[in-house]
Amino acid sequence: MVSKRLSREAGHRRKFLAIIDDTPECERAAAYAAHRVHSTGGALVLLFVIEPGDFQHWLGVEQIMREEALATANATLDVQATKIRETVGIEPELVVREGTPAEEIHKLIEEDQDIAILVLAAGNAKEGPGPLVSSIAGKGAAFPVPVTVVPHSLTDEEIRSLA
Numbered sequence: 435m436v437s438k439r440l441s442r443e444a445g446h447r448r449k450f451l452a453i454i455d456d457t458p459e460c461e462r463a464a465a466y467a468a469h470r471v472h473s474t475g476g477a478l479v480l481l482f483v484i485e486p487g488d489f490q491h492w493l494g495v496e497q498i499m500r501e502e503a504l505a506t507a508n509a510t511l512d513v514q515a516t517k518i519r520e521t522v523g524i525e526p527e528l529v530v531r532e533g534t535p536a537e538e539i540h541k542l543i544e545e546d547q548d549i550a551i552l553v554l555a556a557g558n559a560k561e562g563p564g565p566l567v568s569s570i571a572g573k574g575a576a577f578p579v580p581v582t583v584v585p586h587s588l589t590d591e592e593i594r595s596l597a
Contacts, residue, residue: 448476448550449527451579453539454514455482459586462593463555464514466584468522469597470553478526479549480514481542482507483535504530543578555584 452467454460464480471478484503511528518526531538543549584593 447548448474449479449546449548450476450551450553451479451481451539451543451549452553453483453535454480454511455535456510457555457557459555459557459584461514461517461555462584462586462588463553464518465521465590466555466582466588466593466597467551467553468518468524468526469594470551471524472522473597476550477548478518478524479529479542479546480511480526481529481531481539482511483538484530484532485535486533500532503532540578550579552579552581553584554581555586557586 450467450471452460452464454464467478470476484500484507507530508528511530515526515528518524529542531542533541539552543552588596
């Protein structure tokens with residue numbers, strides 16, 4: 435069940451959610467979302483999902499692996515946030531979750547009712563747009579908010595003109 439979006443209610447701002455990961459195309463999604471936020475007066479949420487790895491080791495090793503994954507997630511988010519601050523002049527909200535990306539995206543959208551648009555970037559590989567875009571697109575109408583897919587090939591200038 436889709437909960438009501440509050441982004442148009444008094445005291446709320448429409449949020450754009452961009453997914454950050456280790457793919458080169460995620461920067462395109464973040465840039466597009468940041469420019470849309472800037473031009474519409476919304477807010478930006480950057481989400482990094484730490485996928486459940488093989489954390490089934492001895493307790494000490496498991497803790498170290500989780501800490502390393504969290505450090506990587508925060509560093510990756512910080513790089514994107516710095517680019518957005520410098521190029522667009524907005525302050526994004528940074529979120530780190532652990533789980534499968536599609537499930538964590540759904541959970542965050544349900545929890546934060548100001549999120550009104552999900553922005554993903556499509557890779558340019560021969561195999562297709564990428565696993566996240568494919569899994570989200572495969573859910574079809576069951577997805578709780580509109581999804582914008584940004585082609586990896588768009589330049590910064592094209593992104594600015596489209597946003």
